[in-house]
Amino acid sequence: MIPVHVRHQENPPMTTRTLTPDLLQRMDAYWRAANYLAVGQLYLFDNPLLKRPLTLADVKHMLLGHWGTTPGQNFIYVHLNRVIRKYDLDMIYVSGPGHGGPAVVGNTYLEGTYSEIYPEISQDEEGLRKLFLQFSFPGGIPSHASPECPGSIHEGGELGYSLSHSFGAVFDNPQLIVACVVGDGEAETGPLATAWHSNKFLDAASDGAVLPILHLNGYKIANPTVLARISHEELEQLLRGYGWSPIFVEGHEPALMHEAMATALDTAVEQIRAFQRDARERGERTRPRWPMIVLKSPKGWTGPKFVDGLPVEGTFRAHQIPIKVSATSPPEHLRQLEDWLKSYRPQELFDANGRLLPELAELAPVGARRMGANPHANGGILLRDLRLPDFRDYACDVPEPGVRGIGDTHVLGPFLRDVAKLNDEQRNFRVFGPDETLSNGLEALFDVTQRQWDAATEPTDEFLAPSGRVMEMLSEHQCEGWLEGYLLTGRHGLFNCYEAFIHIVDSMFNQHAKWLKVTAGLPWRRRIASLNYLLASHVWRQDHNGFTHQDPGFIDHVVNKKASVVRVYLPPDANCLLSVMDHCLRSRHYVNVVIAGKHPAPQWLSMDAAVKHCSEGIGIWPWASNDQEADAPDLVMACCGDVPTLETLAAVSILREHLPELKIRVVNVVDLMRLQPSSEHPHGLGDVDFDTLFTRDRPVVFAFHAYPWLIHRLTYRRTNHDNIHVRGYKEEGTVTTPFDMTVLNELDRFHLVMDAIDRLPQTGDRGMYLKQKLRDKLIEHKQYIDCHGEDLPEVRHWRWGQSDGSRKQP
Incomplete structure (x- = not known):
């Protein structure tokens, strides 16, 4: 075996002074502003700057949302803003924890992106009031990082997919870095646990980079998280075993945490740039041990420490709404909420008009470097049409069906x-x-x-x-x-x-x-x-x-x-x-x-005919039908799917050989949604067109690729629905022959013919004798496959038109 060479750089001691005292103070203030906006979104109906004492009328009647993950994500976002500015990074933010909405909404508001997209959410006191009111409110926005939030490509319901989304974003995006916040609850899902291995599929020369930030805040909804309850040594071994080089940032004291996080991010960015430079300029092909950050901070950081005598910060109780405030809750809860909001000192963050102070606003990146305004997070801006060859050049030659x-x-x-x-x-x-x-x-x-x-x-x-x-x-x-x-x-x-x-x-x-x-x-x-x-x-x-x-x-x-x-x-x-x-x-x-199928199978349509048929999505196959001269067919044989089409045409050939007086119409469906009414789906057929194909009163035997009840569901409003009999998969199967799979589910040609006869009393005794012959054929089929391990020769070698005189395709 060729050995795996993994490059890494040892993490230097975090003793450097990355942040000046002024920058640290301003970043901490920006973080407080983001936390204030988050609490406001969770609670406030009015009084956004606390210019008067808080009353119950200022609090929403329904308190919905999640606090626990939010302050940690605000902390991360503030620090990412700094490295974007320092290194001129092209970076987007993926919020993996389930409900980080207050963080991403608040930070895109602070950076100005939110108000540019939603001018009514202005950067003033009235805009703050609307920002708070809309959150988890009827007519407003959801509580997670939803599509409505600029900068988002991943929302809260997608728990477990953040890291795989992030890698997909950087493939073929050599300048892009995705900062992916992975919640420690999310990290327990199967998709996320597997996604750590995505680093084995990243090309440092032509792809961008993912910077995972594992946010260890200790708890899920009501339980501790696994990764927060194993030892530091075990966690580090796990992450190194996945091929990462983890940098740990741990604590709760803001000043120390700011310095540690800043140093960690500088280290990570410089490692990423070094690995990419080695690959792109020196042709280095050994796999890097990419950096990641483990941020260990309290759940509900900076929030209430105790409520009703029970600990909140650093516990599962901080997960959602840590203080219940309502007309029926204890009166001290309202005062506790007010104290919590005031702890962020909003008068030091916003001017009298409610606008973020200039010395804080300038910490955010500008233009498209803002994570909320990055075009990669609104990918349609960057989308270019594919260059496609002419698919007709790859056509099968179909001289006859x-x-x-x-x-x-x-x-x-x-x-x-x-x-x-x-x-x-x-x-x-x-x-x-x-x-x-x-x-x-x-x-x-x-x-x-x-x-x-x-x-x-x-x-x-x-x-x-x-x-x-x-x-x-x-x-x-x-x-x-x-x-x-x-x-x-x-x-x-x-x-x-x-x-x-x-x-x-x-x-x-x-x-x-x-x-x-x-x-x-x-x-x-x-x-x-x-x-x-x-x-x-x-x-x-x-x-x-x-x-x-x-x-x-x-x-x-x-x-x-x-x-x-x-x-x-x-x-x-x-x-x-x-x-x-x-x-x-x-x-x-x-x-x-x-x-579509991959096994050798009959081909029915020339390319010209196929293009027309697929453009319609559904249609009569005249070459397989014989009702052209009749006022109406005796029977409609419909099919959808490659094997159902084969079995339907084989059934039609049997009917035309043994009951040649029957007028049969063959309808094939390519676009399944054509079966729905046009009022239900944009591809749906109008009732007149549907009745033209399937008639208003004649029996329809429909062979369908999947579970048969779906066809009934799609057609239940149609005039002739009661006459539609559907065959499909009936949850019968085993290791067997291809044709026997259709027999087990009664989708085979013999069952389809018998279904038709049952619905055509005019076939009389001839129909009855044909049914008996087909029952015998099914017994013969079973005996043959059990003996020979393959289908009957007449099934394996059947071809359209070989015995019934049916016409060739025009």
């Missing part, structure tokens, strides 16, 4: 390869996945790029390099978090994953979809590139892995989100997949879910 293909994602791979190649100079496109890029059929990417990897390598490894367009780690959480951070800072990407295991990031998808929904309504937030999922190795072709790998339910989860945000595509073949993926990569501010 049903020709055999190599596997749809294998066709897509060369297109993505050339997307990566065309955008290599811009460095704004990456493919993310949990060690499944090859497995999912995208091997062509490795013709032009590598997997980015900065740990040890062995001669037998493949496709590993310090810099590459493919990011793989066997953690769906990290892949999702990296990609989200990459998108939020103005780049493009694709997440490929096994369908069954994309559920691992359900909550991350939730939060990103909510972010998109909220930011779409904020005029100052620029739209970002869409979050694109390619789900391959799907439920119907996980026969070799079995039941654990068979779950198509992510679709159900996705369609719960706002219609303005989500899109779901199930292309039936490779040409449709190319058309859909080109559309998704060009789109903005959506979550696009694309489900």
Whole structure:
């Protein structure tokens, strides 16, 4: 094995006088101002500068928010402002602890960014009153670092993802530093514990840097945190074992803590710059041991020490609202709140008009160097269109429907390869996945790029390099978090994953979809590139892995989100997949879910036909239908998904061979949201168009890729809903043959034909005899696979039009 060389610099003793007495005094005052604004946001309805004694009328009726993490984050923010100015840093701030809203809102207000974006929140007494009133108040803003807050790319509901978001933000951003505050409660989550390993994927030559600041304040909501209750030695060994060089800042006395934090940050910034200089100017390729800071301070620092005789500061009681103030609370609580606010000496911080004193305001960076105004935190400002090749150049040749293909994602791979190649100079496109890029059929990417990897390598490894367009780690959480951070800072990407295991990031998808929904309504937030999922190795072709790998339910989860945000595509073949993926990569501010197969499968549409079909999103396939001359079809056979399409067409061929008088219409769905009414989704069909496709009164047998009840949910308002019979995944599966997977779930061609006959009484005895024949065929199928371990030859070798005289595609 090639040894891992990790460079580090020993931390010098913190004995230098980093801060002059004047600077220390002003920074402490700025910190007090931020803390005062935080308490005001939590409590005050009026009287923002305490120009008169505090009364109950000055206090909000509902006290909502979190104090415990806030003073520590204010402390960090003040110190980051100093190093930004000293070193002219391009830096953004990620607030990982769950509810740091008072800190980020207050600090962006103090630096001026907040008032520039929201002029009504002016930098005066009236602006302070509005700032306080809006916090956790109807018609106002949430209590966390939400999209409404300038400078935020990560909000409180995303507990555990801060570090992976931060790394995603610095990939291909060589000048950017992300200061990522990691809460010690957050550090107990699985995604965060894994994210420490992201330093093995960072290229010091072409990427930026992440400066984690582990905020040890000792408690979660009601319990101590693990990392705060292990020894200093154990914690340091843990962090060094992750590959970091920790710098510890511990205490509670402000003057000493200011000096220690300033020295720690100078040390960290100089180490980062040295590592980057070595990589960029000297070609040094050994992996740095990047610096991080461990800030140990009391929870609820500078807040009330005791309330009702119980300790608060430094305990779990400081987590949310430390003093309850209301008409029913003890009267001394109001006076205690007033004393707490006055302890920050607001008269020394703000002038008579409520404006921060100039000598304090000048501590903040200026212009785009302010963390609230940094364009990387509003990534749409930096977004540039991808250079895309013409997807038609990668088309499969489909001279007639049903020709055999190599596997749809294998066709897509060369297109993505050339997307990566065309955008290599811009460095704004990456493919993310949990060690499944090859497995999912995208091997062509490795013709032009590598997997980015900065740990040890062995001669037998493949496709590993310090810099590459493919990011793989066997953690769906990290892949999702990296990609989200990459998108939020103005780049493009694709997440490929096994369908069954994309559920691992359900909550991350939730939060990103909510972010998109909220930011779409904020005029100052620029739209970002869409979050694109390619789900391959799907439920119907996980026969070799079995039941654990068979779950198509992510679709159900996705369609719960706002219609303005989500899109779901199930292309039936490779040409449709190319058309859909080109559309998704060009789109903005959506979550696009694309489900496609990787195994050899029939191809149905020429590229011209595929483009038309995908542009419509749903349509009749005339070449598979025979109802053109009829007033109405006897039966509609609908399908959505590659395997359901195959089984539907095979069922149609059986019906047309044995019951040729039947008039059958075949409808294929690519864009799942076309099934919803237009009043519910912008892609939805109007009722007239839906009835034109599916009729108002004829039976519909619908073969669907996922759980069948989703189709009923999407179509329950339609005129003909009662006649729609859906087959899909019924939570049946095992290690078996591909066709047997469809049989187990009654999605196979034989069950589809029997469903049709049951709904067509005019087929009479001929229909009954055909059903009997198909039941016998199912028995034969089971006996054959148990004996031979593969599907019946007539299933394996079936092709459209081989025995029923059906017409070829025009």
